[in-house]
Amino acid sequence: MPKVPSQNWGLEQIVADLRASREELHRTRHPLGIRELPSREAVAGIVTGLRAALFPTHYGAPDLTDETVDYYVGHTLESTLRLLAEQIRRALRFLPEFGETPEAELKEHAFNVAREFGMQLAGIRALLVSDIQAAFTGDPAAQHITEILLCYPGVWAMTHHRLAHALHRLGVPLLARFINEIAHSATGIDIHPGAAIGPSFFIDHGTGVVIGETAIIGERVRLYQAVTLGAKSFAADLDGTLVKGKARHPIVEDDVVIYAGATILGRVTIGRGSVIGGNVWLTHSVPPGSSVSQGKVREGDRGDEVRR
Numbered sequence: 001m002p003k004v005p006s007q008n009w010g011l012e013q014i015v016a017d018l019r020a021s022r023e024e025l026h027r028t029r030h031p032l033g034i035r036e037l038p039s040r041e042a043v044a045g046i047v048t049g050l051r052a053a054l055f056p057t058h059y060g061a062p063d064l065t066d067e068t069v070d071y072y073v074g075h076t077l078e079s080t081l082r083l084l085a086e087q088i089r090r091a092l093r094f095l096p097e098f099g100e101t102p103e104a105e106l107k108e109h110a111f112n113v114a115r116e117f118g119m120q121l122a123g124i125r126a127l128l129v130s131d132i133q134a135a136f137t138g139d140p141a142a143q144h145i146t147e148i149l150l151c152y153p154g155v156w157a158m159t160h161h162r163l164a165h166a167l168h169r170l171g172v173p174l175l176a177r178f179i180n181e182i183a184h185s186a187t188g189i190d191i192h193p194g195a196a197i198g199p200s201f202f203i204d205h206g207t208g209v210v211i212g213e214t215a216i217i218g219e220r221v222r223l224y225q226a227v228t229l230g231a232k233s234f235a236a237d238l239d240g241t242l243v244k245g246k247a248r249h250p251i252v253e254d255d256v257v258i259y260a261g262a263t264i265l266g267r268v269t270i271g272r273g274s275v276i277g278g279n280v281w282l283t284h285s286v287p288p289g290s291s292v293s294q295g296k297v298r299e300g301d302r303g304d305e306v307r308r
Contacts, residue, residue, distance in 0.1 A: 038090045042083060043178045049080030050163060054125045058149045077118065085114035088167075091174040113170050124162045130199035131158050138202045138222050153187035154203030164193035195229075197221075198254070205260075212249035218272070221252055224260040232266030232283055253288070 022028075052060040053076045056069050064072055089110035092098040098106060132155055135148045142148055148155055160183035168176035176193035184190045189206045191197075192213040200220040203209055208226035211217070215229045231248040250264045253272040258264070261279040270276065271288030280292050 036090055036093070038087050038175060038178060040178060040182070042087055043175065044182055046080055046084050046087065047160060047163065047179055047182065049076050049083070050121070051159060053077045053080065054121065054128065054159075055149060058146065077121075081114050081118050084117065085111045087175055088113050088172050091172050091178075094174050095171075113167075113172060117166055117170060120166050124166060127162050127199050128155075128159055131155060131162075131201050134200040134202040134220065134222070135204075139204055153189060153206045157183045157187045157189040157191060157203065157206065157209075158197075158201060159183075161191045161193065161195070161197065165195070165197070168193040195249070214245075214247045214267075215249035216251045218252060218254035218256070220255050222257045224258065224278075226261045227258050228263045228265070230263065230265050 048059075053073050056064055056073055056076075060069075060076070061072055085107075089107055092101075092106060092110060098109075101109070132145060132148050135152055135155055136142045136145060142152075160179050164176040164179040167173075167179070173193065180191055180193045187206055189203060189209045191209075191211045192215075194213040195211045195215040195217070197211075197215075197217045198219040198221070201217060202222045203224075204222065205225040209223055210228045210230060212230050217229075229250045229252065234248065235243040235246050237243060247267050249267065251267070251269045252258070252264075253270060253274075255273045256270050256276070257274075258270075258276040259278040259280075262276045262282070263280070264270065264276065264282045266283050268283065269285040270282075271286055271290060273288055274286055274290040274292065276282065276286075277291075277293035280294060282292060286292055
């Protein structure tokens with residue numbers, strides 16, 4: 001009879017090897033040994049609750065009336081902000097200044113941050129409405145506001161970003177990153193929560209858009225798919241460690257349009273009212289009112305052409 005193979009997985013050795021990797025050879029754990037991590041699933045649920053509170057007739061309960069909508073918003077916010085405060089508490093432990101904070105003090109601080117965030121929701125909604133109106137104005141295919149709210153990936157991404165940016169400014173960068181990465185996974189639009197974006201911002205189509213941490217975008221700016229507002233280079237210390245937080249992404253002034261596939265790198269300024277054509281590669285500033293397009297290809301040379 002053929003020999004029956006042993007059903008032994010060798011788990012004892014596998015577990016020992018993983019422990020050695022985890023504890024000695026390839027450590028990824030936080031220096032303080034934190035095990036209570038923020039929950040991506042909980043954060044996704046928080047964003048769902050916040051979206052329902054901001055736009056209850058679109059994302060909330062289907063049977064809301066003028067008499068019940070305020071009750072629904074209040075009830076949704078109470079439970080959502082409570083969940084948010086807990087996730088903030090967990091995320092704060094990853095900041096050096098809160099590494100040794102007593103638990104009761106940390107919990108109180110997390111509650112105060114969540115409360116301040118809640119006070120900013122009306123202003124966040126105003127920004128989002130300006131983004132929605134910009135989409136309706138800027139896209140001839142848009143039929144009505146409901147279509148934009150429910151279907152446009154750029155508005156979905158900006159909903160996450162407006163919420164994440166507020167948390168980033170309130171000193172909870174890890175949780176902010178969770179929120180924007182959830183949108184990134186769903187839409188293909190990658191916006192760092194540190195990016196400062198003015199009102200009436202419209203991303204058309206959206207897939208492949210990248211906006212870096214220190215980018216500053218003015219009012220009434222429109223981007224198309226595959227636009228990158230990135231860094232040209234990264235400053236490093238003498239030991240080669242990258243310097244964090246240095247301004248390295250573009251400044252885009254008011255009323256700029258950037259067409260599909262354009263790449264703008266470095267701390268350059270795109271002047272007010274400029275138009276950047278598709279597939280342009282730009283690493284220098286342009287003055288207000290510029291029109292930048294791909295130049296003619298000359299033998300041995302290829303560049304962009306700036307028209308004013």
